[in-house]
Amino acid sequence: MTAQPTPGEGTLFDTPRAATAAASGPKKRAPAPEEPIARVAVDTPLPHLDRPFDYRVPESMHTTAVPGCRVRVRFGGQVRSGFLLERASSSDFDGQLSYLHQVVSSEPVLTPEVRRLSRAVADRYAGTLSDVLRLAIPPRHARVEREQPEPPQPAPAELPPHGPWENYPHGPSFLAALRSQRCPRAVWNALPGSDWADTVAIAAATALWSGQGTVAVLPDGRDVEALDTAMRERLGSGRHVALTADLGPAERYRRWLSVLRGHVRVVVGTRAAMFAPVHELGLVVLWDDGDDVHCDPHAPYPHARTVLTMRAHHLGTAALVGGFARTADAAQLIESGWAHPLTADRTTLRSHAPRVHASGDDSELARDDAARSARLPLRALRMARESSQTGPVLIQVPRRGYLASLLCQGCRGSARCASCQGPLAVRSAHAMPYCRWCGHLAGAWSCPTCGGSRLRAGVVGTRRTAEELGRAFPSLPVHTSGRDEVLTAVSDRPALVVATPGAEPSAPSGYTAALLLDGWALLDRADLRAAEEALRRWYNAASLVRPADDGGRVAVVAEAGLSATQALVRWDPAGFAERELAERRELGFPPAVAMASVTGEPEHVRELLADVTLPESAEVLGPVPVSNEDSDSTERALLRVPRGDVLELARALKTATAARSARKDEHLARVRMDPLEVV
Template sequence: MSSENGRPGEPAGEQAEQLAFIRETVRKAKVPRAKPRTWRGAELAKELPVARVLVDKGPVHLDRLWDYAVPAELDADARPGTRVRVRFGAGARNVRGGRREGGGLLDGYIVDRVAESDYQGPLAAIAQVLSPEPVLGPALLQLCRSVADRYAGSLADVLQLAVPPRHARIEAEASPEPVPPPARPEPGSWSRYPTGPAFLDAVARGDAPRAVWTALPGPHWPEELARAAAAALASRRGALIVVPDGRAAARVDATLTELLGAGRHVLLTADTGPEERYRRWLAVSRGAVRAVVGTRAAMFAPVRDLGLAAIWDDGDSSHSEQHAPQPHAREVLQLRAAHEKAAFLLGGFGCTVEAAQLVDTGWALPLTAPRDRVRATAPLIRTVGDADQARDEAARAARLPTLAWQAAREGLKHGPVLVQVPRRGYVPRLACERCREPARCAHCAGPLEARGDDGALHCTWCGQEARDWHCGECGGFRLRAQIVGARRTAEELGRAFPTVPVRTSGRDHVLDSVPDRPAIVVSTPGAEPVAEGGYAAALLLDGWALLGRPDLRAGEEALRRWLGAAALVRGQDAGGTVVVVAEPTLRPVQALVRWDPAGHAVRELADRAELGFPPVSRMAAVAGPPAAVAELIAAAQLPDGTEVLGPVPLPVTAPGRPRRAGDPPPGESWERALLRVRPGQGAALAAALKTAQAARLTRRDGEPVRLRIDPPDIG
């Protein structure tokens, strides 16, 4: 029987209506769908035949999990954490209800295996298990998810930073056998700090103390980090130490080997090469090695049962990742310490404002030496200000004050002398000519700059013009910008001391160490080599080149650079002297003279709290073509009270010149806006921007916009 309105062979009339009603009722009923047992004739896994896969595709709008069927022949190898290859777009389904996306074969990670999918259509099957090695464990996945959320990025982008590329030959090799935990270490030089031995004891017991450690000057900090790691290993837990560069990593690596012997830790730096790095990373992932020392990328190292997360010199810009979503190693290690209930140690000769905030909020406790110990260990600090140089004939002729010449001449009688010269390229900020207070915007307190042919003052944050500027401290109306010089420092010193060898250390060639004999070592900040036995003296030249940068962290960074160089000089008891050429009344200079980085950071934190600067507030930078920046900000559901500063134009990158992270493409005109929120609203700000960015990418509307949470440079 058939009907014109029905299907062939179906009854018509009243029977047809009844049949249609039954079909509709069945369709609406919430009856569980049968588990998929076959896919295009292939048998599927009997247990947990559905895999939830994170596809290695970076855009934020694809930051979700997709369901795939698991063929029976791949059942044993397709475990959570393994790398797979899937056909993206052929039945892949987002577990949160997203739409399909076209693609082809893409790499991914299995996050979970489940009994069934709530997707109503057919599932594509996993095409290939690239490796049965589970490289994405639950702890690493949780950490990467937290980092992606905090920095408004995608989980796939974070995983590209956390998991190194695969090398099949390395996976076939057997990892070394785990070694038994070492004995609890002796305090050693930690005894110089009143609470140092107690910190080590707490770590060795399996507790999770958190400390901000202001290290004493001298060569002992690698040994102290090594002993802290040994304490974590003694508690049958793991240790992770992140340092800013390969030279520092090599020093800690050598000290750990000397203290614990070979085979108890690995060194993870870019210098080891991709294959060797993956071999060491696998040894950590498999639990054969429980301690890691490395540079920035090591912050994600999958250390089993993490007991200590330590970072040295967190103010160094090397700790800030340049690839999306640009996390900072300090913040990642804080997340790890909280998630994995591990001890946390933030150390350095200086102290960042973020470190001071950790102490101020009670999240961490200070670990410092008494003042008499600091005075005995630190070198003598002497200053030369502008007034001194104006009266100094030698300073006007050769740009080196008489006091600096005398210190160098005396130091060369006893050993090498370090001369720190700021590298070229520092752009000075404007400051009051009378009191040197930085020139700031009356609206948002951002730094001012001179633009255009008429030199009109504009804020680099909100873009407003500053008319009738005057100094809020002294009432002065005149500005100054220090000119960066010192290009001929090495030649001048070579002529002044013709019998003494002059060595240089900088971007093109960095020295690791120099012998304990008379020599002049001219170095840019951060490239200072270690002198055997310490330097007899140090000259810190052109201080205004560091202090005059148009950056919120100019004073903090100048002090950090000075402390790093001065810490290489012998103590005052051994005759060590440091001469700094900078205005003595300025806060960073006074902190150097007193060797009080923590006090300087506390005062900086109070100033930022008063002005609403990070880290007391949270900020996000939105950069891109003007129309795209405006569209994203308008579409984002920003937290209540969000303050939008700007937008302001970004400098145009000339064709052929190197680009930094966040710079516009060559020849394009971009703008940047800063979004500022109150404390506690940082997560809501990141989520709002990430959602708005995902919506734009899904619709493929407009040009791309770059987001950065907590930008390090907002000057």
């Protein structure tokens, strides 16, 4: 006779096996008088052990062993951590059960809703529950748990005004539906400017006024800081928390506990906040869903967009997926009927957006023959000179560093290291070329093709761009913002600000102009999402510029006839996303279909593909060598199925990896659902 899995538990293994009594501690221990069986999710990464295990609850732990608490158990000859899922009166295991080793804390950190969500995410991404729980629940701090919490603040007494929502024809109706708990779901294209944070804050305040909580997930700390400030202005103090990695373990756990205990019901944070245990959750918000940082780099690699839409769907809550751009995935949500578009009309948009020019159009070519090939065409240079007289000018450069790539002056071939064949680069004007892979200095480099020894720039970074602009504009200060030092804001004084995408600082009154350089570096990447990502970065930078009525102008240095360039000129993110989705459907690429990747050494990839029982609709592409890996022996296979079969594909891959794990295969191929890079 077998025990049935608890609600929300794995669908791959229907029988939770009990732990054996070996090494179970003291031999004579009294069990708990009521519900003496504990079902525990043991923290183990092995796929074939991804199921709950039964343990006995000793009488001494009867009151502290509550569902959701952290426990330690003896498992496989070791003491491992885990979470107590539920208490039961009996177990179907016929043998002798081990006792719980320790209740680490009686704090029920794993709520039923987060537990069900974590199980669903693990099944969706062919992962294990323990891997997802490691992402969802922060490490414990005993001192923080013993602190006296601050009393919760009551909900706002007054309903917030519509504010920026009035700029969208369907904005007030979205708030009305949210206020009456009718669970509206929208894909929102925000107007250019800084009102997006206030718009989200008003939605959260409306949900809180009606007794509902909110989870808002943003790409980085700067966006969190902007929304945190807007939340404080709309909600007052003590009604929301911001969860980011730079808080430190203790402070982050303190804020997370305030959410768990129901003292705070509005959470603003980066990726990990998507699992925040908010009470009475009524609204989930995702800002800038096309940013790669929304995809967790740890197994099973869940994406915040998928997790939040799953959470909204399971709980029946409202959802708001917003950004200046629109991704093909967001367009898929609209096309499926799951969400509705929320955009401003063209008249309102023109009053908020800057005027955009593309280099290389017919009118510019008539005056400047080099407009198509020059890195900084005359129109862009003239725009910078004129606009810099009244305020700061933003220059977006796709690459950081000085000269990030070098070419042979003679044959234009890529300059490679003689030792490891890595790409050569230069750190400064007087530095010697070095290898970006092994660090070897290449002072005596010569081209193996033509024998030349002279080098030229292939990709120009932010520091070299700032150096060139400093010579062209000697009277203006030049600021740089990138990975080494990210500026959060600049003043309204005339200046040039050179920044990489995502590191653009804000200006109090907006930039007077923006130059988007080296568009080819973004558009020519061998990536399915190259055009979509380029347009997203352009929109984010152009949204920092003043409206056209205030003199705001944007120049994009890219081929004027490309669809991404035209979408920026017309400021039409919705039309571009719809066309992108239609093209991907025709070619059979995500999000029109679902994909999974299997990556590893060739024999391991082929062994796993041989073991897996794929759905009848599945199509195997490859395996082929992965050129961007350090090892030349790495291969990858793509598995493609219709969107409706994604769970069946994930289940098949999970079963195959579990079988190989049970055989103790040391080298496992890496399985990833919804890989970001498919070409």
